[in-house]
Amino acid sequence: MEDPIQPGSTALMEATALGQLFASLHDAGYAVIGPTVRDGAIILDELAAASDLPFGWGVRLEPGGYRLRRRADSAAFGHSAGPQSWKQFLHPPREKLWSARLADGAFEIGADEDATPPRLAFFGVRPCDLRAIEIQDQVLGSGRGNSRYAARRDAVLIVAVNCTEPGETCFCSSMGTGPGAGPGYDLALTELVTGDRHDFLVDVGTPAGASVLGAVPHAPAAASTVEAARTAVADAAQHMGRSMPATGLRELMAGSYDAARWDDVASRCLTCGNCTLACPTCFCTSVEDVTDLSGDHAERWQHWASCFDLDFSYLHGGPVRVSPESRYRQWLTHKLGTWHDQFGSSGCVGCGRCIVWCPVGIDITEEVAALQAEAQQTESGRTP
Amino acid sequence: MTAPVLPARYRVAGRQEETHDTVTLDLWPVDQPIPAYQPGQFTMLYAPGIGEVPVSISGTGPDAGLVQTVRAVGAVTRALCAAGPGRLLGVRGPYGTGWDVASAADGDLLIVAGGIGLAPLRGALLSALGHRDRYRRIVVLIGARSPTELVFARELDQWRCSGAEAEVTVDQPSAGWTGHVGVVTQLLPRAGVDPARTTALVCGPEVMMRLTARQLLPLGVPARRIRVSLERNMRCGVAECGHCQLGPLLLCRDGPVVSYEVAAPLLAIREL
Amino acid sequence: MTAPGASQDAPSPGAGAAELGGHAFLRGMPERYVAVLARACRPTQVPEGYRFFAEGDPANLLWLIRSGHVALDLHPPGRRLIVETLGKGDLLGLSWLVPPYEWQFGATAVQDTILFELDAALVRAACDADPGLGYELLRRVMSAASSRLQAARIRMLDLYAASSSVRDEA
Numbered sequence: 001m002e003d004p005i006q007p008g009s010t011a012l013m014e015a016t017a018l019g020q021l022f023a024s025l026h027d028a029g030y031a032v033i034g035p036t037v038r039d040g041a042i043i044l045d046e047l048a049a050a051s052d053l054p055f056g057w058g059v060r061l062e063p064g065g066y067r068l069r070r071r072a073d074s075a076a077f078g079h080s081a082g083p084q085s086w087k088q089f090l091h092p093p094r095e096k097l098w099s100a101r102l103a104d105g106a107f108e109i110g111a112d113e114d115a116t117p118p119r120l121a122f123f124g125v126r127p128c129d130l131r132a133i134e135i136q137d138q139v140l141g142s143g144r145g146n147s148r149y150a151a152r153r154d155a156v157l158i159v160a161v162n163c164t165e166p167g168e169t170c171f172c173s174s175m176g177t178g179p180g181a182g183p184g185y186d187l188a189l190t191e192l193v194t195g196d197r198h199d200f201l202v203d204v205g206t207p208a209g210a211s212v213l214g215a216v217p218h219a220p221a222a223a224s225t226v227e228a229a230r231t232a233v234a235d236a237a238q239h240m241g242r243s244m245p246a247t248g249l250r251e252l253m254a255g256s257y258d259a260a261r262w263d264d265v266a267s268r269c270l271t272c273g274n275c276t277l278a279c280p281t282c283f284c285t286s287v288e289d290v291t292d293l294s295g296d297h298a299e300r301w302q303h304w305a306s307c308f309d310l311d312f313s314y315l316h317g318g319p320v321r322v323s324p325e326s327r328y329r330q331w332l333t334h335k336l337g338t339w340h341d342q343f344g345s346s347g348c349v350g351c352g353r354c355i356v357w358c359p360v361g362i363d364i365t366e367e368v369a370a371l372q373a374e375a376q377q378t379e380s381g382r383t384p
Numbered sequence: 385m386t387a388p389v390l391p392a393r394y395r396v397a398g399r400q401e402e403t404h405d406t407v408t409l410d411l412w413p414v415d416q417p418i419p420a421y422q423p424g425q426f427t428m429l430y431a432p433g434i435g436e437v438p439v440s441i442s443g444t445g446p447d448a449g450l451v452q453t454v455r456a457v458g459a460v461t462r463a464l465c466a467a468g469p470g471r472l473l474g475v476r477g478p479y480g481t482g483w484d485v486a487s488a489a490d491g492d493l494l495i496v497a498g499g500i501g502l503a504p505l506r507g508a509l510l511s512a513l514g515h516r517d518r519y520r521r522i523v524v525l526i527g528a529r530s531p532t533e534l535v536f537a538r539e540l541d542q543w544r545c546s547g548a549e550a551e552v553t554v555d556q557p558s559a560g561w562t563g564h565v566g567v568v569t570q571l572l573p574r575a576g577v578d579p580a581r582t583t584a585l586v587c588g589p590e591v592m593m594r595l596t597a598r599q600l601l602p603l604g605v606p607a608r609r610i611r612v613s614l615e616r617n618m619r620c621g622v623a624e625c626g627h628c629q630l631g632p633l634l635l636c637r638d639g640p641v642v643s644y645e646v647a648a649p650l651l652a653i654r655e656l
Numbered sequence: 657m658t659a660p661g662a663s664q665d666a667p668s669p670g671a672g673a674a675e676l677g678g679h680a681f682l683r684g685m686p687e688r689y690v691a692v693l694a695r696a697c698r699p700t701q702v703p704e705g706y707r708f709f710a711e712g713d714p715a716n717l718l719w720l721i722r723s724g725h726v727a728l729d730l731h732p733p734g735r736r737l738i739v740e741t742l743g744k745g746d747l748l749g750l751s752w753l754v755p756p757y758e759w760q761f762g763a764t765a766v767q768d769t770i771l772f773e774l775d776a777a778l779v780r781a782a783c784d785a786d787p788g789l790g791y792e793l794l795r796r797v798m799s800a801a802s803s804r805l806q807a808a809r810i811r812m813l814d815l816y817a818a819s820s821s822v823r824d825e826a
Contacts, residue, residue, distance in 0.1 A: 098390055100432065102432050102433050105470060105471040105472060106393075106432075106471075106472040107393070107432040107433075107472055107474070108393075109390050109391070139623075139624065140624055145389060145620060145622035145623070145624040147624060254632075257653045257656070258653075283624070283626060284625055284626030284627065285619070285620070285624070285625045285626070286619055286625065286627070287436070287619050287620065287625070289430075289433065289434060289435040289436070291433040295433065298432060298433040305625070305626070305627075307626065312617070312627060313616065313617055313627070314617050315615065315616060315617050316457075316819045317819030318819070320616065320617075320655060320656075321655045321656075322655060323655060325655075326654075326655035326656075330629070330656075333631075334629065337632075338629070338631055338632040341631075341632030341633075342623075342629075342632060342633075342634055405818060455818060456818075457818045457819070498815070498816065499815070499816035500816075527816075528816060529814065529816040529817060533816065553741075555811040555814070555816070556811075557737075557738045561738070562766055563741075564725075564741045564743070565727065565738045565739065565740050565741045566740050566741060566807055566811075567807040567810050567811055569807065569810075570803070570804075570807050573680070573745055574743055574744050574745060588815075588816075589815040589816065591810070591813070591815055592810070592815055595806075595810065
């Protein structure tokens with residue numbers, strides 16, 4: 001073994017060692033979740049081996065459009081904005097909260113079954129998604145509430161992957177969430193494919209990451225290699241196809257409740273809620289109490305909900321947000337505006353999934369630009 | 385803590401029918417009782433096998449008991465209203481912000497209640513009456529649809545004896561009603577409170593709360609001393625499900641009691 | 657030009673202008689106008705059950721309630737419906753101001769009640785003679801009428817009723 005690996009250090013790993021990295025993770029007790037090609041998309045699932053990674057696959061992204069494409073190289077992480085995010089593992093779409101026995105006007109809640117969450121290694125977490133996990137940690141991770149989020153989160157090891165090639169719909173850079181991973185990873189990889197070399201620069205984030213890397217063949221990274229990797233990531237920031245205003249989104253949202261633009265977007269929005277499904281930070285849930293036919297056994301289940309659902313805001317005989325304008329407005333002003341008031345940060349990480357997976361191609365960067373223009377027009381119309 | 389929040393079991397110890405569709409339940413803890421509550425807070429009340437709804441706490445009973453008033457408007461609330469003595473219900477909480485009655489000390493406390501809105505205010509009133517000398521005047525104005533739809537009618541005399549001035553008005557009188565007829569806001573000019581030293585606690589239908597606040601402002605009560613109790617769809621009660629949002633507020637955490645200074649601009653936005 | 661009140665069967669001028677001007681309804685009214693009204697005004701008090709007027713009677717008087725409780729009512733056959741109650745600070749009577757000068761409702765004292773009673777004809781004449789007084793009075797009458805209209809509309813909405821719906825909580 002070479003120099004002992006510390007958090008904060010870097011190492012160079014050849015792509016051929018990915019299999020051993022997987023083995024090291026398995027030996028440490030983790031099931032590896034990562035991207036793989038299935039059903040015409042790059043989805044997230046448990047990977048048995050490194051060969052399941054989508055080597056050589058890329059994507060072509062546009063508003064309302066997603067297509068796989070063959071890359072000229074064999075990069076494993078040359079893609080983005082798949083339909084899923086890591087939230088389905090930390091914050092499951094359906095989860096039983098508890099069950100109870102009912103009898104004689106009384107009830108008794110059962111002992112906690114399946115209390116220990118599985119140890120998962122998230123392999124290939126993009127910086128935007130890493131930030132999204134942090135954001136959901138803020139909302140759901142305090143452990144005071146309904147979900148078992150905190151326990152699941154503690155059982156996760158994160159192998160992030162820095163981006164060197166933004167997708168067409170990405171805007172992480174203007175949201176301050178990428179293309180380089182912020183803190184929170186155990187290991188971060190930067191993929192370097194040049195000519196016939198295929199390597200990964202590895203940044204070690206934590207002792208757990210160091211321990212996993214320890215069992216994998218690696219070498220010290222040359223300064224020039226590190227330089228090349230950092231440059232590739234920095235360059236990516238200059239090539240984003242889209243952007244959001246750097247500051248003032250919270251104020252823009254707060255001042256836009258009466259904007260005419262909402263009617264415009266509502267004429268296109270189907271209120272299908274795809275954006276809330278694809279968005280890595282959307283967290284809303286509903287609970288459902290169910291009994292079996294005998295009435296002796298009750299369960300409470302939690303499941304994903306969307307603010308686009310009509311009954312999401314049900315109160316006293318009907319929804320509060322009836323019109324599509326009000327529901328779209330709720331989603332966007334929450335994501336970009338009131339999330340700050342509620343949770344201390346923006347809810348958007350610039351991953352672009354909502355743009356890609358919207359069936360009618362609504363682009364929130366375009367909507368924000370229009371709201372900003374309308375706000376400026378209203379402002380200049382006011383001052384004589 | 386990694387387990388989800390589980391309902392604590394409470395037994396129905398008493399059941400009082402307030403009106404044709406409203407019941408007040410006296411609940412005694414069977415398991416570990418929930419933490420002590422502040423007037424204005426609510427619990428998530430569980431009707432076993434059916435579901436949960438947010439219900440304001442109307443007061444406390446002996447031995448960490450809870451008093452909660454429920455109106456039957458759907459499956460869960462009908463089951464809660466039908467729960468007879470001995471039945472077990474589930475309670476999670478207490479959640480939310482309280483009326484902060486103590487902040488009204490050295491001044492006048494004005495309580496304006498519309499319909500079942502009196503239930504969340506009862507705890508505040510009882511708390512103030514329990515420390516009567518901290519307040520100058522305590523005035524309670526109660527509006528109801530009709531004389532048969534008054535909640536806690538049986539307690540009015542007791543409240544008066546304990547040092548509150550209580551006036552009741554109805555929208556529709558029944559035969560023999562000799563009290564006020566009119567909307568509760570019409571009692572405001574005669575309330576006789578000193579506006580500059582008044583703290584107003586208002587609860588009822590949202591329209592009624594807006595009107596009441598809008599009439600208190602020109603009388604000279606500052607917006608930050610008018611508090612309203614807001615309501616939105618609630619599921620988890622712990623700021624994790626996203627349902628109870630009202631603009632920047634999560635009403636299970638930043639409400640339900642909100643100062644009118646904060647609430648006014650939010651209530652003015654349609655479909656917020 | 658005769659001063660208002662001088663030639664009619666005026667009520668004895670028993671209300672001091674200062675006393676009258678202290679009534680909530682006239683708050684802020686210039687003293688010279690209050691003085692005119694005072695000449696058409698006398699303090700009065702009535703026992704519980706006193707019938708001020710019935711629906712259809714000529715509206716010759718108006719009152720400012722100083723204390724007590726008055727109920728406005730309507731009488732469909734066999735019934736008495738109270739539409740609203742008034743109390744301290746309120747103006748009793750709106751129909752004296754405009755033709756046909758006929759009461760639309762009845763009014764009964766629910767408690768012993770103390771009031772200022774004013775002669776409607778004298779007040780109207782004083783307003784005709786001095787539009788400034790007329791405007792001041794009209795503004796206040798309009799304010800009372802407007803707030804009662806708003807209250808009536810709110811009561812019509814029946815906000816306290818439970819909303820009708822099959823399902824409550826989703």
